[in-house]
Amino acid sequence: MSGEQSTVLGHADIQQILELLPHRYPFLLVDKIIHMKGDESCIGIKNVTINEPQFTGHFPQAPVLPGVMIIEGMAQTAGALCVASRGGRKPKLVYFMTIENAKFRKPVVPGDRLEYHMTKTKQRANMWWFKGEAKVDGQLVAEATVGAMLVMDDQ
Numbered sequence: 001m002s003g004e005q006s007t008v009l010g011h012a013d014i015q016q017i018l019e020l021l022p023h024r025y026p027f028l029l030v031d032k033i034i035h036m037k038g039d040e041s042c043i044g045i046k047n048v049t050i051n052e053p054q055f056t057g058h059f060p061q062a063p064v065l066p067g068v069m070i071i072e073g074m075a076q077t078a079g080a081l082c083v084a085s086r087g088g089r090k091p092k093l094v095y096f097m098t099i100e101n102a103k104f105r106k107p108v109v110p111g112d113r114l115e116y117h118m119t120k121t122k123q124r125a126n127m128w129w130f131k132g133e134a135k136v137d138g139q140l141v142a143e144a145t146v147g148a149m150l151v152m153d154d155q
Contacts, residue, residue, distance in 0.1 A: 010036035012080060020080040021094075026053050029073035030080065030116065039085030039123070044077030044116035048108060055110065065108040070142045071099055074132035077116040079148055082128050091150040097127070098147035106141040108134070114141070126150045 012020065012033040021028065030044040048065055055063040079094045108114055117133040127149050134142040 009034075010084070012036065012084060016084075017080055020083045020090075021076055023076060027072075028076070029069055030076045033077060033080055036081060036084060039081060039120060039128075041117075041119045042077060042081045044073065044080070044118065046073050046114040046116070048110050048112045048114055050110035052110075063110055065112075065114070067102070067104045067142060070104070070108060070114070070134050071102060071132075071144050071146065072096075073114065074116045074118060074130070074134060074142075074144060075146045075148065078118045078120075078128070078130040078132065078146060081118060081120075082148060082150060086150075089152070092153050093151040095149045095151065096146065097149050098129070098145070100145040100147075102142070102144040104142045106136070106139060108136060108141055112136045121145065126152065 014031055017030060029046055031047055032045040034043050036042040050063060054066060058064060058066055075096045083090060115135045117135060118130045120128060121131050122129040129145060129147045132144050132146055133140055
């Protein structure tokens with residue numbers, strides 16, 4: 001083997017996500033997280049289904065996942081990565097602090113497998129910023145930069 005170190009990528013199934021995040025149905029917007037690389041990056045998966053409550057009103061004749069829910073799914077994915085990277089030291093709270101440069105490129109509809117590609121861009125003390133790209137079938141459907149603050153028990 002060469003001098004290169006291989007990177008072990010982690011994952012989180014739904015049970016682990018429920019341990020990492022306080023969100024619950026109907027507002028838990030990530031089903032699984034794959035390719036977790038420390039606190040640097042990961043991909044969250046959301047399987048969009050017609051039986052979700054938002055589709056009864058947005059819009060009944062042409063259901064579309066609201067953009068704000070796509071951004072929230074990005075934030076939940078990034079938040080779970082932050083908490084998982086702390087090695088079991090769970091924060092008391094995780095606050096969603098900023099949304100910047102949000103753009104929506106294509107509607108997300110029932111039947112889509114939505115992927116949240118999150119990459120850490122900066123961290124300062126208990127503040128974290130991530131660049132997020134939401135994709136369906138490899139196509140960019142939304143993007144944004146999100147920021148979060150972890151509040152630990154000792155703060």
